[in-house]
Amino acid sequence: MADDIPSTPGKFKPEKSSIYFNRIRWYSSLSKLTLWSFLFLSLLLFLFFASPRLDSSTHRHITFSSASESTATWGGHEWERRVRQSARVKNGGPNGLTVLVTGASGFVGTHVSMALRRRGDGVLGLDNFNDYYDPSLKRSRQKLLESSGIFVVEGDLNDRDLLTKLFDVVAFTHVMHLAAQAGVRYAMENPNSYVNSNIAGLVNLLEVCKSANPQPSIVWASSSSVYGLNSKVPFSEKDRTDQPASLYAATKKAGEEITHTYNHIYGLSITGLRFFTVYGPWGRPDMAYFFFAKDMLKGKQITVFEGPDHSTVARDFTYIDDIVKGCLGALDTAQKSTGTGGKKKGAAQFRIFNLGNTSPITVNELVKILEKLLKVKADKKILPLPRNGDVPFTHANITLAQRELGYKPSVDLQTGLKKFVRWYLHYYSDSKKKSSSVW
Numbered sequence: 413m414a415d416d417i418p419s420t421p422g423k424f425k426p427e428k429s430s431i432y433f434n435r436i437r438w439y440s441s442l443s444k445l446t447l448w449s450f451l452f453l454s455l456l457l458f459l460f461f462a463s464p465r466l467d468s469s470t471h472r473h474i475t476f477s478s479a480s481e482s483t484a485t486w487g488g489h490e491w492e493r494r495v496r497q498s499a500r501v502k503n504g505g506p507n508g509l510t511v512l513v514t515g516a517s518g519f520v521g522t523h524v525s526m527a528l529r530r531r532g533d534g535v536l537g538l539d540n541f542n543d544y545y546d547p548s549l550k551r552s553r554q555k556l557l558e559s560s561g562i563f564v565v566e567g568d569l570n571d572r573d574l575l576t577k578l579f580d581v582v583a584f585t586h587v588m589h590l591a592a593q594a595g596v597r598y599a600m601e602n603p604n605s606y607v608n609s610n611i612a613g614l615v616n617l618l619e620v621c622k623s624a625n626p627q628p629s630i631v632w633a634s635s636s637s638v639y640g641l642n643s644k645v646p647f648s649e650k651d652r653t654d655q656p657a658s659l660y661a662a663t664k665k666a667g668e669e670i671t672h673t674y675n676h677i678y679g680l681s682i683t684g685l686r687f688f689t690v691y692g693p694w695g696r697p698d699m700a701y702f703f704f705a706k707d708m709l710k711g712k713q714i715t716v717f718e719g720p721d722h723s724t725v726a727r728d729f730t731y732i733d734d735i736v737k738g739c740l741g742a743l744d745t746a747q748k749s750t751g752t753g754g755k756k757k758g759a760a761q762f763r764i765f766n767l768g769n770t771s772p773i774t775v776n777e778l779v780k781i782l783e784k785l786l787k788v789k790a791d792k793k794i795l796p797l798p799r800n801g802d803v804p805f806t807h808a809n810i811t812l813a814q815r816e817l818g819y820k821p822s823v824d825l826q827t828g829l830k831k832f833v834r835w836y837l838h839y840y841s842d843s844k845k846k847s848s849s850v851w
C-alpha cells in the first residue's frame with residue numbers, strides 16, 4: 413500500500429494499530445474543530461449585533477492630529493447635506509469657485525474662507541483643531557465661519573477615507589491648502605508633527621486630488637523660511653532654497669518638491685505661495701507680535717533676539733488682508749489640472765510666488781509700535797538669536813506675484829498692528845461673544 417511505503421528513505425512507516433488510533437484522534441479533532449468554529453461564529457455574531465448601529469454612510473474615525481490625538485465623527489446624510497450646502501456657489505454665476513480650504517479654522521484659513529464666501533464662492537472647510545495653540549481660538553474662528561454659512565469639517569489631512577468622501581460628495585474646482593504644522597522654533601520640540609502634517613498629510617491630500625475626477629487646482633502655503641541661510645536680498649523665487657535653517661523650513665521645501673512631482677506625473681495644477689511672517693486680527697498666539705502684546709499687557713518680560721555683533725533681527729511682516737488678496741489672485745489665475753482619475757493628459761501649470769510686504773522691519777521697531785498702541789513700556793531682555801531655526805532677516809521680492817497675480821501689498825506694519833491690537837483687546841476682553849463684530 414502506498415500509505416505503508418515511506419516516500420523518503422528514513423521516514424517513519426506507520427503500524428496498522430497506530431493508523432486506527434490516528435483515525436480516532438482525527439475524528440475527535442474534527443469534532444473539536446466544529447465546536448471551536450461554532451464558538452467563533454457565535455462570537456462574531458455577538459460582536460456584530462452588540463456593536464453600535466451606525467447609519468450606513470457614517471464613519472467614526474480616530475485621527476491623529478499634529479499636536480494631539482483627537483477623535484472626530486463624520487459621515488451620514490445630514491453631514492453630507494451640510495457639506496454640499498457649504499460648498500455650493502452662492503452667486504449663481506458660472507465663474508464661482510468651489511473650494512476646499514484645509515486649515516480653515518487657522519489664521520490664514522479663516523480669512524481666506526471669509527473672503528471667498530463674501531465673493532459668493534462655494535467654501536468647505538477642513539480642520540483637525542489640534543492643540544498646538546489654544547483650540548478655543550480656533551473654535552471662535554469656526555463660529556465666525558459658521559455664521560457666514562461655512563461648514564468646517566472636523567478631520568485630519570491624513571484621513572484618506574474622509575478626503576475621498578469629500579471629493580465624492582463635492583466636485584471641488586480648487587483646493588486652498590493651508591493646513592500645516594506651523595512655527596519655526598517648535599520644530600525642535602516636536603519634529604514628528606511637522607512630518608505628519610507637512611509631509612504625510614500633504615502627500616495624502618495630493619493622492620486624493622490626483623485621483624479625483626475632475627482634479628482640482630491646488631494653491632498651497634509654502635513659507636519664506638525656505639530661503640533659510642540665503643543672504644542675497646531681496647529674496648527672489650530664483651534664489652537658492654537648499655539651505656533650510658529649521659525642520660519646519662525643510663518640510664515646506666520638501667512640499668515644494670513633492671507638489672512638483674504630482675504636477676509632473678499626474679497633471680495637477682499647483683501654485684505654492686511663500687508667505688512672509690503674516691500677522692493681523694485672529695492671528696496665531698505662537699507668533700512674536702501676538703505673545704509680545706500679551707506679555708507686555710501682563711507686565712511680563714519679553715525676549716528680543718539680536719543677530720551676530722548686536723545686529724538687529726528683521727522680518728518682512730505682511731498684513732493678513734494683503735495675503736488674502738494674494739491667495740485669491742492665485743486661485744483666480746490657477747489653470748485647470750490636466751489629468752483625470754490619476755492619469756495625466758498634458759503639461760499642467762506649476763508656480764511659486766513670494767507673498768511679502770517688501771519692507772523689512774526690525775523686531776525692536778515692532779516692539780516700539782506695540783508699546784505705543786498698547787500704551788505700555790516693554791520689559792525687554794536682549795538675547796542672541798538662538799540656534800533653533802530662526803533666521804536673522806527676511807525680505808521679499810514680489811515682482812513675480814505683482815505681474816502674475818496682481819498682488820500689491822498696501823498695509824504697513826503700524827496700520828496692521830493697530831488693527832491687530834484693536835481686535836486683541838476686544839477679543840480678550842471679558843465678552844468673547846462680541847468678538848465677531850471686530851473683523
Ligand SMILES: O=C(O)[C@H]1O[C@H](OP(=O)(O)OP(=O)(O)OC[C@H]2O[C@@H](n3ccc(=O)[nH]c3=O)[C@H](O)[C@@H]2O)[C@H](O)[C@@H](O)[C@@H]1O
Nearest residue numbers: 594595635636637687688689699700715716717725775802
Ligand atoms: O515667514 C514665514 O514663513 C514664517 O513666519 C513666521 O515665522 P517667524 O518669521 O520666525 O515669526 P515669529 O516667530 O513671529 O518671529 C518674528 C521675529 O521675532 C523674533 N523673536 C521671536 C520670538 C521671541 O521670543 N523673540 C524674538 O525676538 C524672531 O527671531 C523673528 O525675527 C511663522 O511663525 C511661520 O509659521 C512662517 O512660516
